[in-house]
Amino acid sequence: MKPEAAPEWRTSAWLNTPEPLSLGHFRGRVVLLHAFQMLCPGCVAHGIPQAQRVAKLFEGVPLAVVGLHTVFEHHAAMGPESLRAFLYEYRVTFPVGIDAPGPDGDPIPCTMRAYAMQGTPTAILIDAQGRLRRQVFGVYDDLLLGAEIGTLLAEAGQQRLDTTPEAPTAERCADGRCEVDAAAVERHPLS
Amino acid sequence: MKPEAAPEWRTSAWLNTPEPLSLGHFRGRVVLLHAFQMLCPGCVAHGIPQAQRVAKLFEGVPLAVVGLHTVFEHHAAMGPESLRAFLYEYRVTFPVGIDAPGPDGDPIPCTMRAYAMQGTPTAILIDAQGRLRRQVFGVYDDLLLGAEIGTLLAEAGQQRLDTTPEAPTAERCADGRCEVDAAAVERHPLS
Amino acid sequence: MKPEAAPEWRTSAWLNTPEPLSLGHFRGRVVLLHAFQMLCPGCVAHGIPQAQRVAKLFEGVPLAVVGLHTVFEHHAAMGPESLRAFLYEYRVTFPVGIDAPGPDGDPIPCTMRAYAMQGTPTAILIDAQGRLRRQVFGVYDDLLLGAEIGTLLAEAGQQRLDTTPEAPTAERCADGRCEVDAAAVERHPLS
Amino acid sequence: MKPEAAPEWRTSAWLNTPEPLSLGHFRGRVVLLHAFQMLCPGCVAHGIPQAQRVAKLFEGVPLAVVGLHTVFEHHAAMGPESLRAFLYEYRVTFPVGIDAPGPDGDPIPCTMRAYAMQGTPTAILIDAQGRLRRQVFGVYDDLLLGAEIGTLLAEAGQQRLDTTPEAPTAERCADGRCEVDAAAVERHPLS
Numbered sequence: 171m172k173p174e175a176a177p178e179w180r181t182s183a184w185l186n187t188p189e190p191l192s193l194g195h196f197r198g199r200v201v202l203l204h205a206f207q208m209l210c211p212g213c214v215a216h217g218i219p220q221a222q223r224v225a226k227l228f229e230g231v232p233l234a235v236v237g238l239h240t241v242f243e244h245h246a247a248m249g250p251e252s253l254r255a256f257l258y259e260y261r262v263t264f265p266v267g268i269d270a271p272g273p274d275g276d277p278i279p280c281t282m283r284a285y286a287m288q289g290t291p292t293a294i295l296i297d298a299q300g301r302l303r304r305q306v307f308g309v310y311d312d313l314l315l316g317a318e319i320g321t322l323l324a325e326a327g328q329q330r331l332d333t334t335p336e337a338p339t340a341e342r343c344a345d346g347r348c349e350v351d352a353a354a355v356e357r358h359p360l361s
Numbered sequence: 362m363k364p365e366a367a368p369e370w371r372t373s374a375w376l377n378t379p380e381p382l383s384l385g386h387f388r389g390r391v392v393l394l395h396a397f398q399m400l401c402p403g404c405v406a407h408g409i410p411q412a413q414r415v416a417k418l419f420e421g422v423p424l425a426v427v428g429l430h431t432v433f434e435h436h437a438a439m440g441p442e443s444l445r446a447f448l449y450e451y452r453v454t455f456p457v458g459i460d461a462p463g464p465d466g467d468p469i470p471c472t473m474r475a476y477a478m479q480g481t482p483t484a485i486l487i488d489a490q491g492r493l494r495r496q497v498f499g500v501y502d503d504l505l506l507g508a509e510i511g512t513l514l515a516e517a518g519q520q521r522l523d524t525t526p527e528a529p530t531a532e533r534c535a536d537g538r539c540e541v542d543a544a545a546v547e548r549h550p551l552s
Numbered sequence: 553m554k555p556e557a558a559p560e561w562r563t564s565a566w567l568n569t570p571e572p573l574s575l576g577h578f579r580g581r582v583v584l585l586h587a588f589q590m591l592c593p594g595c596v597a598h599g600i601p602q603a604q605r606v607a608k609l610f611e612g613v614p615l616a617v618v619g620l621h622t623v624f625e626h627h628a629a630m631g632p633e634s635l636r637a638f639l640y641e642y643r644v645t646f647p648v649g650i651d652a653p654g655p656d657g658d659p660i661p662c663t664m665r666a667y668a669m670q671g672t673p674t675a676i677l678i679d680a681q682g683r684l685r686r687q688v689f690g691v692y693d694d695l696l697l698g699a700e701i702g703t704l705l706a707e708a709g710q711q712r713l714d715t716t717p718e719a720p721t722a723e724r725c726a727d728g729r730c731e732v733d734a735a736a737v738e739r740h741p742l743s
Numbered sequence: 744m745k746p747e748a749a750p751e752w753r754t755s756a757w758l759n760t761p762e763p764l765s766l767g768h769f770r771g772r773v774v775l776l777h778a779f780q781m782l783c784p785g786c787v788a789h790g791i792p793q794a795q796r797v798a799k800l801f802e803g804v805p806l807a808v809v810g811l812h813t814v815f816e817h818h819a820a821m822g823p824e825s826l827r828a829f830l831y832e833y834r835v836t837f838p839v840g841i842d843a844p845g846p847d848g849d850p851i852p853c854t855m856r857a858y859a860m861q862g863t864p865t866a867i868l869i870d871a872q873g874r875l876r877r878q879v880f881g882v883y884d885d886l887l888l889g890a891e892i893g894t895l896l897a898e899a900g901q902q903r904l905d906t907t908p909e910a911p912t913a914e915r916c917a918d919g920r921c922e923v924d925a926a927a928v929e930r931h932p933l934s
Contacts, residue, residue, distance in 0.1 A: 207539065209634075209637050209638055210641065211539070211642055212539060213539075214596060223504060224504060227502065228508075244637035244640075244641075246633050246634075246637075247633050247634040247636070247637035247638070248637070251628050251629050252628075252629040255591050255626035255628075255629035255630070256591055258626075259591045259921070278541060282541075287541070288540060288541055289539045289540035289541050290539050311414075311418065311503075312502075312503035312507060313414060313415060313418050313504075313506065313507040313510075314507065315507065316503060316508040316509075316510070317507040317511035318507075319504075319508050319511065320507065320510065320511025320512040320513075320514075320515065321511040321515045321519075322511075323508070323512065324511065324512045324515035324516065325515065328512075348404070348480050348481050348482075350433055350469060350473075350479055350480050400828050400829055400832045401832065402833055406788075435831075435832075437824050437828075438824050438825040438827070438828035439825075439828070442820050443782075443825055445820070446819075446820035446821070447782055447820070449729075449817075450729060450730070450782045450783065450784055450817070538640075539641070594921060595921070605884075605886060606886060609884065609887060625921075660923060670922060671921045671922035671923050672921050693885075694884075694885035694889060695796060695797060695886075696800060697886065698885060698889020698890040698892070698893065699801075699890065699893035699896070700889075701886075701889070702889065702891060702892065702893025702894040702896075702897065703894070703896065703897045703901075704893075705893075705894065706893065710894075730783040730784070730862050731861060732861055
């Protein structure tokens with residue numbers, strides 16, 4: 171099926187950014203949109219830490235991580251003031267929009283409904299042309315998310331593998347075990 | 362730097378395959394070569410489980426996972442018979458080559474030296490044209506490994522995101538919490 | 553040093569219990585008092601799950617798990633309504649008292665100050681005679697917490713090891729591997 | 744049921760100790776006997792790390808951790824030379840006995856049969872009087888193991904809670920968050 175334009179998101183406020191951000195703002199970049207609720211255990215344990223790791227690991231490449239607070243239950247417990255404290259305590263530094271309340275008492279907020287999300291956490295991948303490419307409700311395997319990011323970055327012209335970030339300092343076999351004598355190896359020129 | 366042809370591997374025996382496998386055999390497929398020692402804690406805790414997850418998650422796409430037993434210490438303790446028991450107990454089902462012993466008493470085996478590996482675990486990515494594209498010693502972050510696999514698959518023409526595998530059955534917020542009423546959402550046609 | 557009576561706790565409200573609970577109510581039982589804040593990451597990741605596991609594993613023995621919401625920061629974000637939603641989402645079923653606000657604008661609530669807690673999470677063990685026996689700020693190792701519970705239960709007369717709960721269904725070596733043929737062993741009468 | 748004397752163990756060799764150790768050697772101390780196979784995944788992932796943590800956390804109290812290599816499958820792959828390399832790589836420093844081979848070709852070794860173990864890992868608790876008090880096949884919850892150690896230590900006269908080891912340096916809420924201003928608290932004299 172041909173990818174279609176991702177629905178514009180609708181928000182009532184933003185945190186971690188000086189001004190509201192529209193989807194168009196990110197044209198030319200891959201977007202990982204992470205929809206969550208601050209009191210959703212799966213978001214706190216899996217989704218948000220994953221979004222934070224993506225933001226950190228892919229710094230410097232044309233990829234943006236954006237949070238979306240899609241409150242559809244316990245509305246009184248998850249207002250903007252609570253969200254602000256939550257983001258501070260969990261050290262979330264990427265921009266977070268607050269999904270606009272649903273019309274006519276609909277408990278499901280506007281963007282959540284526009285994307286037909288089934289709950290939280292939901293991870294959404296939007297390509298550099300603004301098209302919706304993947305939407306996953308629940309735990310999203312790091313290997314799969316990584317692969318889809320790699321594919322979308324390659325499509326966007328980020329095609330040289332050697333421009334992807336270095337692996338982090340490796341937790342190698344500790345204390346020199348499982349490691350050959352440094353003098354015994356010449357570095358192989360990788361490309 | 363321009364990628365170069367990956368060195369051919371040299372092996373003395375193979376397990377989990379009816380016949381020896383050469384690098385040329387995998388032309389047209391991305392190869393994740395996982396070099397390990399069966400008594401290397403980092404391999405057992407991180408490297409091998411990761412290789413197994415890659416093999417499972419990317420089934421059906423042009424990607425092959427190949428193990429390489431690069432014994433450079435405790436040689437007597439990690440012979441073929443021990444390796445066979447290890448693979449059985451750890452349910453490793455991808456093909457595993459035994460790296461050929463180094464010449465003239467060199468404790469470092471041939472392929473390990475040809476690639477200038479610094480120890481185990483070492484993950485190596487070879488593209489569909491047989492070129493060495495990435496070599497990581499130690500723990501390799503799933504997101505980064507995934508991204509590089511995605512990039513190499515895209516280069517190989519596996520470019521449609523929708524042909525990458527489905528996310529696994531999600532561990533969603535249990536028992537219906539954090540999940541909207543199924544009747545309240547229409548499925549969004551993803552692409 | 554001779555153990556002293558644990559300070560009485562002072563609370564403004566209780567959740568998960570039909571009536572307020574005083575320390576005296578638990579005389580004859582060991583008490584694990586878990587002081588937390590609902591937006592404290594260490595509490596959510598470590599402290600609360602540990603308290604829940606203790607409550608479940610030691611069901612049927614004279615031990616009570618009691619939560620105490622000791623809010624000393626972001627007061628507006630962690631009011632009773634938010635706490636109620638939090639306990640529901642995280643399936644916390646043991647009783648939780650809300651620590652009484654400090655006098656004269658003191659941001660540190662009363663019980664927290666009475667125990668001189670340094671922050672959250674703080675785990676407190678009170679013996680069956682109501683004496684304060686251990687107070688740990690931060691991550692509390694399961695083995696150590698278990699050992700101290702075992703010691704306090706033994707002091708309380710819960711001395712027969714065979715009345716401690718059965719180990720949970722074991723995650724044994726899967727699929728019969730690492731398991732001897734059932735017919736080959738006779739059950740040993742344990743005591 | 745009245746606890747009975749633990750069967751004497753029978754071994755063919757010992758590692759990590761200058762001389763063979765009998766059960767009688769440990770009279771007056773609680774013994775955690777950890778039966779394992781070096782190629783048993785559950786032992787490597789759970790049992791051995793747990794035994795190592797017990798050995799470290801309860802240093803200084805009358806408790807001994809003893810390993811027992813109970814090979815009942817893949818005998819050729821798990822000989823003494825392989826075990827020695829394994830213990831080195833996994834940094835196991837407590838004494839490990841090699842269970843004596845079964846008579847008349849019995850694949851199950853002597854001590855394993857004497858205790859009617861069902862497989863590996865098996866954790867066995869022996870009290871300070873040499874009596875068998877608990878035998879768990881598979882994963883043994885840290886809280887439960889800790890509680891039983893605490894009970895057996897209390898029985899052995901190790902009854903003052905304050906002589907049990909300090910909690911390890913706590914992973915507190917990082918960077919001062921969730922921590923009260925140090926000046927605001929007086930240390931409470933714990934006992």
